[in-house]
Amino acid sequence: MKYIFGVDLGGTTVKMGLFNENGEVLEKWEIPTIKANNGEKILPDIANSIKGKIAEKSLNTNDIIGVGIGAPGPIDSNGTIYGAPNLGWGVFNVSETLSSLTGLKVKTGNDANVAALGEMWMGGGKGYSSIVMVTLGTGVGGGVIIDGKIVAGAKGAGGEIGHIFTDENETECCGCGKKGCLEQYASATGVVRLAKRRLAKDDKASVLRGKDINCKVVWDAVKEGDEVAIEIAEEFGRILGKGLGIIACVVNPEAFVIGGGVSKAGTIILDYITDNFKNTTFRGCRETDFCLATLGNDAGIYGAAKLVIE
């Protein structure tokens, strides 16, 4: 049996998994992300944890295929990260550094892209080889996988779909400074923004009135049949469906895999997305499947492991 380490480096914790080559996770654990001194301890801590696990399990290093790691920041296909302010990191080659610390082969990818690879391998996108994953969380992230490989992008910015332009008439600014980004409508905060905007428009009765609005509250109201909530869901679906239609015209994936906190509302969100997608997308690109992500917070370690054996 051969082994792979999958590492998902986040701003607070580093999630780690020991996998076999069939994609089965044998063990999962976490270590804290120590960001002091521009994050200089992060990779040494990861290397030590890997070495500790190898010793603990008495693994033969010849049986270890390598280490995959997903990190927050733009990372190209050679493993160069173009700065990660969250970690205090500048520009350097993550794969080379971690490889020299561990003596193992290392592959690195952007965290959102790596999560997409994980979902394709063992999650909602299993069975496909070309998918676009759309992560609807605090922001909107994405990962483009073509023929089983991440489209990392020339400067590591492939799959930055949260900032594709989707609404000409937006008056408020996105965090990136532009107006009309997909993230302003389809993220968890975007859904809340749409809800507040709709509620302020008139006095139409709604179970949402008087409540502390969050994404879950909105989708629960949609499921109850609340008309105002349904209007909000339609606006969410109109813009996300249109945005995914644009992406479909560029890379024509087999499937979109929808994940992140917003997707916890379940398949109901797909109803609002797919109708709008079909209505607004060029016919040649319209036959695209939609599915929900299934790996949750583990997508990163799965995808990181898959990086090494792709």
Added chain:
Amino acid sequence: MKYIFGVDLGGTTVKMGLFNENGEVLEKWEIPTIKANNGEKILPDIANSIKGKIAEKSLNTNDIIGVGIGAPGPIDSNGTIYGAPNLGWGVFNVSETLSSLTGLKVKTGNDANVAALGEMWMGGGKGYSSIVMVTLGTGVGGGVIIDGKIVAGAKGAGGEIGHIFTDENETECCGCGKKGCLEQYASATGVVRLAKRRLAKDDKASVLRGKDINCKVVWDAVKEGDEVAIEIAEEFGRILGKGLGIIACVVNPEAFVIGGGVSKAGTIILDYITDNFKNTTFRGCRETDFCLATLGNDAGIYGAAKLVIE
């Protein structure tokens, strides 16, 4: 020396080229596209022309790497075409059919995608490995090349960027039935449409007034400094720049290569595109080069040849 045939199948003529493996074209010729009886003679005619050239040149078939062909229609990476109404063709595998007719290895791609590959290999995109080619002709076509390979798409619809949604406020329909497609602004007919719309808006003096408006006339007026023509160019650049910004967020290419009839106006069109691109694109995806296509009508045969040796 090894040889490759590059074939560019169009609705009226089939352009053909004999290449060596260094990408040098040794001979170019054309045969008519006979579309009678659902285009049943097209591939046999191509096969006969190839066999004739092999005999004429006394080539040893062991020295022929294969035949590449670009065809108008959605074509996946296995060579299956999903119908080509222009040719009378239904769904079948072009590579397998032409291979059985010639006894040679055959690779097939969509014509716009194949032209993009040609420009990357020997044209305006030479030296890059990840480009998006944008062909501004009667319509707007595109081709996405990642790490030297065409992104053909699940249903052969990769790079269908003429129909990405770019303007929320459009009132007229695109040929595809939707409103606000990139093609409605950035194609040769799109530029004429923008020009007529601008001229009808008011009576501001312009050298364009009273002229038969075509794309060349508009860009000539821009070069003369005509204020109304410059406004038209700015609207063209605003929408195309924004559209390419969206594409950059999806695949983050090294460069955009701009070709087609509209690009004959020269580098002046890049000025209008790149300023708008930089102003509206997410910062992580903004550092993208722009260049003009250089192979003109030969891009198809070059790209077809490259298909076989990629």
